[in-house]
Amino acid sequence: MKFLISLIVLVDFLYISLLWGEDAKPVVEVFPATPIHQYAIYGNLAIFWIGILGLLVIIRMKLREIERVQRMGLDKEQS
Amino acid sequence: MNCPRLKDWFGERYDTGALRKYVRGKLLPAHRYSLWYYTGGIALFLFILQFVTGMALAMYYVPHAEFAHKSIIEIVTKLNAGWFFRSLHHWGAQLAIAILFVHLFAALLLKSYRKPRELLWYSGFILLGIAVFFGLSGYLLLWDERAFAAVRVATGGAGALPLIGNFIKAFLRGGIDVTGETLTRFYAFHVSILPLFTILLLVLHVLIVQVHGMSVPLSLKDEPRREEPFFPNVVYKDLAIWLVLLGIVVTLATFLPPEIGQKADPLAAPPENIKPEWYFLFLFQTLKLFPGEILGLNGETIAIILISGGIFILFILPALDSKSRSGQRSPLFTVIGIGYLVYFVIMTVVGYFS
Numbered sequence: 206m207k208f209l210i211s212l213i214v215l216v217d218f219l220y221i222s223l224l225w226g227e228d229a230k231p232v233v234e235v236f237p238a239t240p241i242h243q244y245a246i247y248g249n250l251a252i253f254w255i256g257i258l259g260l261l262v263i264i265r266m267k268l269r270e271i272e273r274v275q276r277m278g279l280d281k282e283q284s
Numbered sequence: 285m286n287c288p289r290l291k292d293w294f295g296e297r298y299d300t301g302a303l304r305k306y307v308r309g310k311l312l313p314a315h316r317y318s319l320w321y322y323t324g325g326i327a328l329f330l331f332i333l334q335f336v337t338g339m340a341l342a343m344y345y346v347p348h349a350e351f352a353h354k355s356i357i358e359i360v361t362k363l364n365a366g367w368f369f370r371s372l373h374h375w376g377a378q379l380a381i382a383i384l385f386v387h388l389f390a391a392l393l394l395k396s397y398r399k400p401r402e403l404l405w406y407s408g409f410i411l412l413g414i415a416v417f418f419g420l421s422g423y424l425l426l427w428d429e430r431a432f433a434a435v436r437v438a439t440g441g442a443g444a445l446p447l448i449g450n451f452i453k454a455f456l457r458g459g460i461d462v463t464g465e466t467l468t469r470f471y472a473f474h475v476s477i478l479p480l481f482t483i484l485l486l487v488l489h490v491l492i493v494q495v496h497g498m499s500v501p502l503s504l505k506d507e508p509r510r511e512e513p514f515f516p517n518v519v520y521k522d523l524a525i526w527l528v529l530l531g532i533v534v535t536l537a538t539f540l541p542p543e544i545g546q547k548a549d550p551l552a553a554p555p556e557n558i559k560p561e562w563y564f565l566f567l568f569q570t571l572k573l574f575p576g577e578i579l580g581l582n583g584e585t586i587a588i589i590l591i592s593g594g595i596f597i598l599f600i601l602p603a604l605d606s607k608s609r610s611g612q613r614s615p616l617f618t619v620i621g622i623g624y625l626v627y628f629v630i631m632t633v634v635g636y637f638s
Contacts, residue, residue: 233357235367235541235542250535250538257528265524
């Protein structure tokens, strides 16, 4: 948890560091301008994060099971 | 994942018993600082991301001064998800260099560089240098005003080194000034030379970790501690962290795609208030501290020599820290390490706000 918080702080720092680029005169639209494409992108991002969170839940369940088995010493019996 | 037929096919042809026994038996120390063990894996993940997105971009990028800028505009505007791959590559680079600095300072302050892991420190330090040069060379490939001016300043700074400065400047630029030759040269560095050296050094770096195992801080040497299996415990934790990191990179790439400035004009004046990328800010700010002339000598040259000296001392730290080499605590080098970290952070922040 502490590590994730540190990572988020670091990302915020990098985000702020990008703000100094205001002086550059952008020539090109670097993000799709049409609303339908933007909604598709944000929708996909939301689905992506839901997928990540789902995988994290599964990993946590697997880890808890593995640690439970290891605490009981069952993994050593099997090997 | 259980694929018995595939396992059987492999097992009939290759004896993987020893390798499987090694992987299953590999244990990592678990203590209050073991969180920092994951920074290396994060850096590795981000390098892989850079390789993948870089390969995709390299298929469409044209490394010629006349067409480079236009090819990037076409990648961003005409290709499906071209803007996204470019943005992923940009943010992957920023985070990779940031995590490498974190990894460096963690190794420095936890004294992971002490005997017998000195080669780990040296190879890791060189890898950080390569990563920074990746950033610089990649930055120029956009061939816009800011990139052009930044590379001119950076290569000019290298030229201030006595004796070898002019050679380094000419070698990097491919001539007297930053031109199309520099672009082609930096492209060769970025997609071929640096990846080759990175892979070789990374393999060495990871192999040394396997040989020596993870370092335990001296302060915990005499404490009883538990160990956890690398497989599957640490692998699953690594996977979880990599997933979150991927989500962060994708989110940053979506919401903050990097801009494309005006095409570089070698004859035009540099843009006002130009600054380098954040990982050069501490150098940039240090240079500003020095006056133009010191006791009749060129101030910039003295600054570059002192900075190079400081970086060299950091590089050879394992050789200097004799106390930790013999397994004793060395508070002096902890203070030196904190000093380096504080200087880096403060000068970066001051450089950003100035």
